[in-house]
Amino acid sequence: MRYTGNKVIEEDIQGDATLIESEEVGNGKKLYIESYGCQMNFADSEIVASILIDEGYTTTANYKEADVILVNTCSIRDNAEKRVLNRLRNYQIVKKLRPGAIIGMLGCMAERLKSQLIEKDKLVDLVVGPDAYRSLPSLLKSAEGGQKSVNVLLSREETYADISPVRLDNNGISAFISIMRGCDNMCSFCVVPFTRGRERSRDPESIIHEARELLLKGYKEITLLGQNVDSYKWNITAKGEIIEPGEEVVNFSGLLEKVALLSPELRIRFSTSHPKDMTDEVLTTMAKYENICKYIHLPVQSGNNEILQKMNRGYTREWYFDRIDKIRQLMPDCAISTDIIIGFCDETDEHYNETFKLMDEVKFDFAYMFKYSERPKTLAERNFSDNVPEDVKSKRLQQIIDLQSSHSLRSYKQMVGKVCTVLIEGESKRSSDQLYGRNTQNMVAIFDKDELKKGQYVDVLIESCTSATLFGKVIKTDKN
Numbered sequence: 001m002r003y004t005g006n007k008v009i010e011e012d013i014q015g016d017a018t019l020i021e022s023e024e025v026g027n028g029k030k031l032y033i034e035s036y037g038c039q040m041n042f043a044d045s046e047i048v049a050s051i052l053i054d055e056g057y058t059t060t061a062n063y064k065e066a067d068v069i070l071v072n073t074c075s076i077r078d079n080a081e082k083r084v085l086n087r088l089r090n091y092q093i094v095k096k097l098r099p100g101a102i103i104g105m106l107g108c109m110a111e112r113l114k115s116q117l118i119e120k121d122k123l124v125d126l127v128v129g130p131d132a133y134r135s136l137p138s139l140l141k142s143a144e145g146g147q148k149s150v151n152v153l154l155s156r157e158e159t160y161a162d163i164s165p166v167r168l169d170n171n172g173i174s175a176f177i178s179i180m181r182g183c184d185n186m187c188s189f190c191v192v193p194f195t196r197g198r199e200r201s202r203d204p205e206s207i208i209h210e211a212r213e214l215l216l217k218g219y220k221e222i223t224l225l226g227q228n229v230d231s232y233k234w235n236i237t238a239k240g241e242i243i244e245p246g247e248e249v250v251n252f253s254g255l256l257e258k259v260a261l262l263s264p265e266l267r268i269r270f271s272t273s274h275p276k277d278m279t280d281e282v283l284t285t286m287a288k289y290e291n292i293c294k295y296i297h298l299p300v301q302s303g304n305n306e307i308l309q310k311m312n313r314g315y316t317r318e319w320y321f322d323r324i325d326k327i328r329q330l331m332p333d334c335a336i337s338t339d340i341i342i343g344f345c346d347e348t349d350e351h352y353n354e355t356f357k358l359m360d361e362v363k364f365d366f367a368y369m370f371k372y373s374e375r376p377k378t379l380a381e382r383n384f385s386d387n388v389p390e391d392v393k394s395k396r397l398q399q400i401i402d403l404q405s406s407h408s409l410r411s412y413k414q415m416v417g418k419v420c421t422v423l424i425e426g427e428s429k430r431s432s433d434q435l436y437g438r439n440t441q442n443m444v445a446i447f448d449k450d451e452l453k454k455g456q457y458v459d460v461l462i463e464s465c466t467s468a469t470l471f472g473k474v475i476k477t478d479k480n
């Protein structure tokens with residue numbers, strides 16, 4: 001999944017099978033969900049599972065025994081889509097093994113490709129867009145009756161606020177909460193406004209309710225999710241009327257504070273921030289509460305003003321530096337990560353060098369770096385030409401990956417000799433005698449298991465590191 005480690009990678013799209021075990025027999029049908037792309041998609045799969053478990057489905061991690069296979073897809077870059085299409089071709093084997101099985105496509109590709117996948121490619125029986133998951137039970141019934149079903153309608157209101165997500169493939173310690181859906185920003189490279197529709201915020205009451213329930217179940221960390229959390233805004237009364245000027249409107253800072261106040265034992269993270277909308281108020285709230293993690297993902301995309309303008313990002317290089325300065329002034333220990341696109345339309349060596357220089361000045365703790373991939377319908381596809389040659393894109397990408405690796409190593413090395421509070425998330429993949437967890441800066445730390453359990457907070461003295469992992473010994477375990 002994204003944003004969970006320090007992997008400097010060009011392509012972060014991966015699929016994860018998600019599973020819950022259930023003793024109930026229900027309708028006797030088994031559901032397999034696979035999710036690709038961003039954290040929002042993983043959170044959406046948990047809503048889908050909730051809707052279908054209410055209908056009597058149980059989930060399985062083995063697609064070969066599934067009656068329904070749902071693939072929650074991502075359209076952000078062309079290679080993400082290609083990977084999903086290959087996966088759907090593989091699933092045709094299930095149709096041979098179990099002729100009655102239903103294969104469905106959910107999410108961003110569903111909205112983008114609509115019925116093409118049913119009519120032309122004949123890869124799926126069902127296509128359901130991100131705002132239409134409530135119609136899944138009825139669409140599945142039609143599909144079982146042999147009728148191919150599509151619902152990709154986007155909504156201005158749907159937030160699934162009343163649906164309690166089923167936590168899938170989960171460590172029981174950290175969970176996502178969607179606080180808003182869609183995006184109104186229209187960055188010129190981005191397909192999200194077309195696949196996920198208009199921005200809408202979710203009722204803060206329902207967010208707090210969900211966070212409280214997680215807390216009662218023993219969760220210790222929640223990540224508030226939105227395409228642009230800084231534009232979260234709730235200005236609707238309980239009666240559904242727009243709040244008059246002067247009455248309380250809940251903005252992102254207000255929401256963060258409400259969640260932080262639930263319990264000092266509950267850690268709060270959020271993603272994604274937008275440089276043009278990230279306010280001093282949000283940063284002040286972060287600084288005020290220890291349980292709001294000191295980590296900000298602040299995508300810059302480019303370090304050149306002409307390119308930023310072409311990308312329609314709504315800020316300049318100077319504005320971005322100002323936001324970084326403010327973060328560091330208020331929270332000197334705050335980790336900062338970013339997203340970079342290289343090879344955007346008309347990007348010259350000079351433009352690219354400014355991105356390189358910006359990275360070198362800021363020294364991000366982590367970065368996700370991508371080659372520009374032209375997406376249908378976007379402003380860039382309609383107005384500009386994808387004219388940076390592939391070999392130039394590859395060369396630039398490799399250079400910034402190398403640069404970022406040195407910065408990541410530098411920031412991990414700065415932790416050596418220090419003590420970090422780490423929330424234990426589970427057993428280390430490398431050894432069952434060791435545990436792993438993350439510090440407030442989102443860095444993974446590994447240490448001996450001893451008598452410790454997941455969900456505990458421990459103070460770890462960091463003794464060594466790589467550019468992606470801290471190693472240390474536990475010196476204090478009293479914050480349980």
Ligand code: 5AD
Binds near residue numbers: 076
């Ligand atoms: N090409 C390459 N990268 C893209 N991203 C979004 N759209 C594209 C595209 N067309 C990247 C941006 C964004 C991240 C989620 O994906 O950096 O912040």
Ligand code: SF4
Binds near residue numbers: 186187191192227274
């Ligand atoms: Fe896409 Fe820009 Fe919205 Fe992010 S803020 S989802 S990059 S349009």
